[in-house]
Amino acid sequence: MASPLILVVEDEPAVRDMIGLTLEQAGYEWVTAGDVPEARCRLADARPDLVLLDWMLPGQQSGLDFARQMRREELTRDLPVILLTARDAEDDKIRGLDVGADDYVTKPFSPRELLARIKALLRRSGQADDEDVISIGGLTLDSTSHRVLAGDENIALGPTEFKLLSFFIHHPDRVYSRDQLLDRVWGSNVYIDDRTVDVHVRRLRKALSPHGCDRLIQTVRGVGYRFSEH
Amino acid sequence: MASPLILVVEDEPAVRDMIGLTLEQAGYEWVTAGDVPEARCRLADARPDLVLLDWMLPGQQSGLDFARQMRREELTRDLPVILLTARDAEDDKIRGLDVGADDYVTKPFSPRELLARIKALLRRSGQADDEDVISIGGLTLDSTSHRVLAGDENIALGPTEFKLLSFFIHHPDRVYSRDQLLDRVWGSNVYIDDRTVDVHVRRLRKALSPHGCDRLIQTVRGVGYRFSEH
DNA sequence: TTACACTGTCATATATTTGTAATATAGCTG
DNA sequence: CAGCTATATTACAAATATATGACAGTGTAA
Numbered sequence: 292m293a294s295p296l297i298l299v300v301e302d303e304p305a306v307r308d309m310i311g312l313t314l315e316q317a318g319y320e321w322v323t324a325g326d327v328p329e330a331r332c333r334l335a336d337a338r339p340d341l342v343l344l345d346w347m348l349p350g351q352q353s354g355l356d357f358a359r360q361m362r363r364e365e366l367t368r369d370l371p372v373i374l375l376t377a378r379d380a381e382d383d384k385i386r387g388l389d390v391g392a393d394d395y396v397t398k399p400f401s402p403r404e405l406l407a408r409i410k411a412l413l414r415r416s417g418q419a420d421d422e423d424v425i426s427i428g429g430l431t432l433d434s435t436s437h438r439v440l441a442g443d444e445n446i447a448l449g450p451t452e453f454k455l456l457s458f459f460i461h462h463p464d465r466v467y468s469r470d471q472l473l474d475r476v477w478g479s480n481v482y483i484d485d486r487t488v489d490v491h492v493r494r495l496r497k498a499l500s501p502h503g504c505d506r507l508i509q510t511v512r513g514v515g516y517r518f519s520e521h
Numbered sequence: 522m523a524s525p526l527i528l529v530v531e532d533e534p535a536v537r538d539m540i541g542l543t544l545e546q547a548g549y550e551w552v553t554a555g556d557v558p559e560a561r562c563r564l565a566d567a568r569p570d571l572v573l574l575d576w577m578l579p580g581q582q583s584g585l586d587f588a589r590q591m592r593r594e595e596l597t598r599d600l601p602v603i604l605l606t607a608r609d610a611e612d613d614k615i616r617g618l619d620v621g622a623d624d625y626v627t628k629p630f631s632p633r634e635l636l637a638r639i640k641a642l643l644r645r646s647g648q649a650d651d652e653d654v655i656s657i658g659g660l661t662l663d664s665t666s667h668r669v670l671a672g673d674e675n676i677a678l679g680p681t682e683f684k685l686l687s688f689f690i691h692h693p694d695r696v697y698s699r700d701q702l703l704d705r706v707w708g709s710n711v712y713i714d715d716r717t718v719d720v721h722v723r724r725l726r727k728a729l730s731p732h733g734c735d736r737l738i739q740t741v742r743g744v745g746y747r748f749s750e751h
Numbered sequence: 752t753t754a755c756a757c758t759g760t761c762a763t764a765t766a767t768t769t770g771t772a773a774t775a776t777a778g779c780t781g
Numbered sequence: 782c783a784g785c786t787a788t789a790t791t792a793c794a795a796a797t798a799t800a801t802g803a804c805a806g807t808g809t810a811a
Binding site for chain 4: 727740
Binding site for chain 3: 680714720721
């Protein structure tokens with residue numbers, strides 16, 4: 292995925308810049324909002340991957356209210372939120388989590404701590420996407436029903452082709468050598484010829500080609516194969 | 522319905538409390554168990570609507586074993602189970618689902634993710650339980666009158682075929698291995714050969730075929746069988 | 752008791768999948 | 782372009798998995 296975008300909702304410019312600097316150094320993109328109405332705009336136009344939200348904000352609406360509201364709306368329901376607060380009382384923490392924040396950082400906090408929490412949350416939300424049903428490039432693999440669909444048409448695959456596609460679709464945009472594929476799809480300790488992989492790739496491509504999805508499996512000459520939408 | 526009751530089987534008090542807090546905030550009631558024997562008691566006296574089950578539990582019996590056992594017993598057979606695990610390997614996921622867990626959450630998980638999966642499962646199981654009469658693909662099963670209809674024609678089935686069809690029709694679009702089917706249709710303490718399932722599937726198909734409904738029972742080679750309209 | 756329905760196991764028939772090898776094609780280097 | 786290497790494609794026989802039909806043991810109702 293491209294570099295994640297983080298929305299920083301914080302009214303104090305000094306704090307804002309400090310956070311921004313930290314984020315930039317870690318390779319994140321970021322946008323800011325100084326109050327709740329502005330934050331709402333950024334949510335809509337910038338579509339951030341995570342929100343850092345100050346507990347105390349100017350205006351009628353506190354950060355807490357805003358967080359609660361985000362949870363109510365479909366578009367923002369699954370957005371990870373980290374609350375920033377000067378307070379440290381257990382009660383507040385519980386109230387914060389109660390409202391739907393995913394994590395909680397107490398000021399003053401170290402850049403390292405902030406980044407660790409951001410990273411953890413982004414990882415988690417990424418995992419949440421990793422469902423039983425996964426779709427890429429018009430191809431859908433459902434491991435619960437053990438099915439592959441191109442659009443809405445069923446594709447019949449043999450067991451090995453199914454496992455191969457399942458591995459590919461869960462590990463896109465990366466080259467794997469034939470040996471690596473043997474290890475991870477067939478399992479370790481198999482005494483099978485490298486070239487057998489070619490044949491199974493061929494079979495998989497053949498099954499996908501009527502739907503134009505064979506382009507997803509790409510040959511990287513001298514190295515192996517890659518599964519990618521591009 | 523009253524607020525659903527959730528059994529949390531987890532040996533670490535910290536994790537247990539964290540989950541409990543999440544559940545309370547979402548309006549669920551909950552009880553806990555720290556090991557398998559305790560869980561068995563809670564199942565019997567509290568009658569939960571759903572079980573959150575840690576993969577690794579102290580004692581001789583792992584969470585996995587427990588899940589499997591639950592599937593064999595009449596009273597707990599249809600209880601939704603979500604497996605909690607620290608592991609993330611694809612293989613484990615498959616083994617977990619194989620054993621009969623309905624869903625699978627990897628630690629660390631966000632409260633939101635957990636709640637989403639709980640909600641989805643409760644919705645599913647609620648739907649399934651509500652209906653005495655259930656129809657899919659022109660096939661109607663009426664558990665009250667213990668009858669099966671294709672269109673408006675009665676289909677005569679033996680007891681095992683009826684149970685098998687009943688299980689299938691209540692759990693569509695999902696593959697089940699022969700072992701899982703033995704656990705969930707035949708029940709506990711059976712020492713029956715895998716392949717016997719084939720024979721009963723055959724008998725069921727034969728009974729359904731005059732009405733064209735045999736297509737609903739699909740073979741998933743290398744895995745098991747699936748009941749699906751598509 | 753007989754007649755009958757039902758179940759689980761087995762033997763056999765079919766169907767599908769799999770790894771390998773042979774051959775064709777494509778890509779690269781000089 | 783020639784010569785070399787890597788990949789694609791096809792064919793095939795062995796290995797696997799499933800489907801099917803028959804049978805014997807069980808229990809049940811008449």
